[in-house]
Amino acid sequence: MSPAPALPPVIDVERFRTLRAQPGVRVAEVRWALDGSKDRSTFLAGHVPGSVYIDLGTALAAPARPEAGRHPLPDPADFAAALGAAGIGDGDTVLALDDTDGSQASRLVWMLRALGVEAALLDGGLAAWTADGGELSTDALAPGPAAFTPRPWGSDVTASADEVEAVAGRPGSVVIDARAPERFRGDTEPIDPRAGHVPGAINVPFAGNVGADGRFLDPQALRERFAAAGVGETDEIIVYCGSGVTATHDLLALERAGFTGARLFPGSWSQWSADARREVATGE
Numbered sequence: 001m002s003p004a005p006a007l008p009p010v011i012d013v014e015r016f017r018t019l020r021a022q023p024g025v026r027v028a029e030v031r032w033a034l035d036g037s038k039d040r041s042t043f044l045a046g047h048v049p050g051s052v053y054i055d056l057g058t059a060l061a062a063p064a065r066p067e068a069g070r071h072p073l074p075d076p077a078d079f080a081a082a083l084g085a086a087g088i089g090d091g092d093t094v095l096a097l098d099d100t101d102g103s104q105a106s107r108l109v110w111m112l113r114a115l116g117v118e119a120a121l122l123d124g125g126l127a128a129w130t131a132d133g134g135e136l137s138t139d140a141l142a143p144g145p146a147a148f149t150p151r152p153w154g155s156d157v158t159a160s161a162d163e164v165e166a167v168a169g170r171p172g173s174v175v176i177d178a179r180a181p182e183r184f185r186g187d188t189e190p191i192d193p194r195a196g197h198v199p200g201a202i203n204v205p206f207a208g209n210v211g212a213d214g215r216f217l218d219p220q221a222l223r224e225r226f227a228a229a230g231v232g233e234t235d236e237i238i239v240y241c242g243s244g245v246t247a248t249h250d251l252l253a254l255e256r257a258g259f260t261g262a263r264l265f266p267g268s269w270s271q272w273s274a275d276a277r278r279e280v281a282t283g284e
Helices: 013-020 040-044 076-085 105-114 125-131 161-167 181-185 219-229 247-256 268-272
Strands: 025-030 052-054 093-097 119-122 173-177 236-240
Touching: 013 025, 013 093, 013 119, 013 125, 025 105, 040 052, 093 105, 093 125, 105 119, 105 247, 119 125, 161 173, 161 236, 161 268, 219 247, 236 247, 236 268
Parallel strands: 025 052, 025 093, 093 119, 173 236
Antiparallel strands: none
């Protein structure tokens, strides 16, 4: 088990400004959309000066496979190589952001924190940076390569489909579905093989972790939100979404709220729904 990072999972612009000026701190940006409308060109159109681009589809995920989902966690060696190519090495602190609600950059932050790396998400992302007077750059930064040692994804941070099936609905355990309510209920399913959710799971949509200003609710409000959904202080917690990306937004929110030990089901609904052996529930 990797040591827990000392840095909180989400930081405000003021702390972001202070930290990014320090040695050994790297700023990384994720630009990604499900329909493929965002990529490196989106980053180059305007980003925090000195930041580097991290591609979600290639750096933060392995190729899609039905038995592993649409965005499986990458092989540790591949992830380490991608970070090293972006100039992120052992001992570096990573501050990450995206140009939306944090649900893309949260994947990078969670992955790093799961490995014991000091990493945090900029609350409010690019909009918060510019609203606070931050300038944007269109330069294509070419960082020198760095050495990042590969580290395995441990069972203390991830859960398999079998583990999810074993604990969903069991007292003392909670499986959280971070997708939108209509997908959880099975009213619609635009991407994956079957509509619905894991039997026994509860729905805590990641979008509710932020307020109208696009920034995370305060820790107490988040704690009350998860508690109202049925998450207990001592529960074993596993989180999933469509493919293991936006679930990490819930995972950072849980940590911000003071819940510890929550794990990601990386294959998420894309893996579960593709397996005909797995039962599917619909409705509330």
